Amino acid sequence: MSTAAEEFNFKIDQFPEGEKSFIELPFTVSNDVERIEVSYHFPFGGGGSVIDIGVAQHGVMRGWSGAERGFITIEENRTTPGYDRGPLPGQWHVVLGIVKIGPDCKVDVTVRLVPRKGRWLAGELHSHSEHSDGGVTVYDAIHRARAARLDFLAITDHNTISQNTIRPDDPEMLVIPAMELTSFYGHTNFLGLNRPIVDWRCRSPRDVANKMAEASANGATIIINHPFQNSAGGRWQAGFDVTFDALEIWNGLWTPMNEQALAFWQVLLVSGRQVPVTGGSDFHLKNRRRHGHPANRLYVEGTAIADILEAVKLGRNVVASSPEDTMVKPVADITPPFGEILPQGATVALEFSGLAIGDEIRVITEKGLVDTIQSTAGRHLLERMLECQFIRFEVWHGAKPRLFTNPYYSE
Template sequence: MSGDQEINITIDNFPEGEKSFVEIPFTVGGDIERIEVAYHFPFGGGGSVIDLGVAQHGRMRGWSGAERGFITLEEDRATPGYDCGPLAGAWHAVLGIVKIGPACKVDVKIRLIRKRERWLVGELHSHSEHSDGGVTVLDAIHRARAGGLDFLAITDHNTISQNIIRPDDPGMLVIPAMELTSFWGHTNFLGLARPVEDWRCRSPSDVVDRMAEARANGATIVINHPFQNSAGGKWQSGFEPHFDALEIWNGLWTPMNAQALAFWQELLVAGRQIPVTGGSDFHLKNRRRHGHPSNRLRVSGHSIADILAAVRAGRNVVSFSPHDLTALPVGIGHPDFGSRVPSGSPIAVRFDGLSQGDEIRLVDENGYKDTVKPDEGGFTVELPFSGRFLRFEVWHGNEARLFTNPFYAE
């Protein structure tokens, strides 16, 4: 892949004079994740006043006047005053010519940053005061940022009002979401501000219908805490309807999570290649913390759509906390978690942040294949791939610490 694109241009001719506009065209391809525009002009004693904005397909996407010398736009976040949205297409940097001072010239730099692979860590299941979470949306975002997260889904129960609030926070991607909360189980609809027209379910078949509606609209669907010990929290709507992932770790490690882990293994053995997730299920009253457990995703870009694509592909490591313990495939041309691997291909997974007494368990269709007890905080497991699938767990005694999604046989 070629590098980022950069356009440098100097404007020193203003044919329409003051109170006019100058437009600088550029084209953004589908492989771009961020637009950066910077400009400089003589000010102060020079007397020039030049405003800045951008337009896409002839429509203004933002305006900052002469307040900012540098602005950025991404699909899901942008400098305040600019609209998020798709980037591909025909663009113009727009200069508003307010006042032309002596020897006025404007230096404009446009950079188009290409998508790249990166690891992002975040929260896929949490709540705010828009249902029963007990904190404002902005407080939830602050808590997630303070915990070192890159993204946050606020999955309030059967409501979407939390999705209307747009945070002016360039350091956090906030995923629009809703937790469908029925008498027959809970499921997250991720990625849409309004996934369904009416959430009410009067039977398990209604739950299935709402899932199909949300999926048709483009939502990513995660079945939550399938073995929760409550009449409505336990999943009772079947596992045949399409869903994108299964939440096997909800909050603290408990018997209901152990049941979900065992059930996931059964699904894998039966040939169901179901990705898994974790979620704190934060409510202020349950004293949980965002990102405990966390989802560490290998993402191809920097948008909400990229994050959810990684969830669906199983490029996810579920860990007890965001940064203390990590696992990632290593080596030249290494396959990602969730990918298909030819038999005999080398697999190498690097674990960092291990504690004394942690053990790494290798799991395939026959159960536990091997157990490794490292003596150091960093350790790499290497072996040739064999069998139908291979995944990794980290435990400290009976305490779960980390789960990877599997590698699958080609």
């Protein structure tokens, strides 16, 4: 994957078809590009020139801004207003609309293709709005997520998708289309699609499994929610031999149901299953929870919603108590992201930050808790050799969890 941006520069001083014509400037976008940036300049004011601009992909217009904007950005899921979201790879053209040609008219156009790169993002994967029982508008939910300094938000309203039709322009927030399948036999989130299934009604646990398979076949990312919730419908009753991508082990405030989910996840790992985990505030206005508490701190390759969901499925997630609290990251160039399969004997090097005196770092394998380290400073560098089936890490302050990593697995 390239690390340097590719740049194309065009200088136009000939207009063979005169005014009321178009000039197209070609460029190609590869799979490793995450953002297209287009800027242009032409004499204006006393020069009298008027040159409009837009872009086309595969011969079809993807947006137009006239002469209003001198700088345009296009990503898969967020763009300058006036431009369509969508996949980037393919053949593109900058399209110049030649409205008026003034004296000595020249147009300078620069196209910059920014490559995909790894970054840490924080976000919410389980929340609600007034489209079910959340008590706030979609706009309010996005405002709350921004105030919590989140990068992405999934509004997972119960058995409805109407919230997915509201996509306000907000370049600072990726809003993931979602739905929470809410059945008599448990709840599960479908992420990434405006309409993941045709009909949500489930009359048996087998129906739940079938709906999950349908959503997965359509391309949804599936998370089983609060599997040990103490309610008749909230407790998971459809089994774990169903189609799902991750398990929510931290829902809202830390309670016994989360303790049970954490313990059950350990059982699954010991049995040999590689199950990624997530957290979610499960925000409803009436339950006084806050977006991003807990938060999903994801290592993501790119800026698109698809990149976020791929990171969820790969287990590149640190489930932390908040977006800005205690954190742990693999040491660059030594250890890959969480969720990876490593050779036996590989060194896992991690840097913990935001620690408080009294925090306890726990090292856990298939043998259970194998080591604890008491924090004496805000940062701690930890190295362990992978000599086990899997290894994962937790931070606690007394009886309160601060974070859980997904595991590293051995070959």
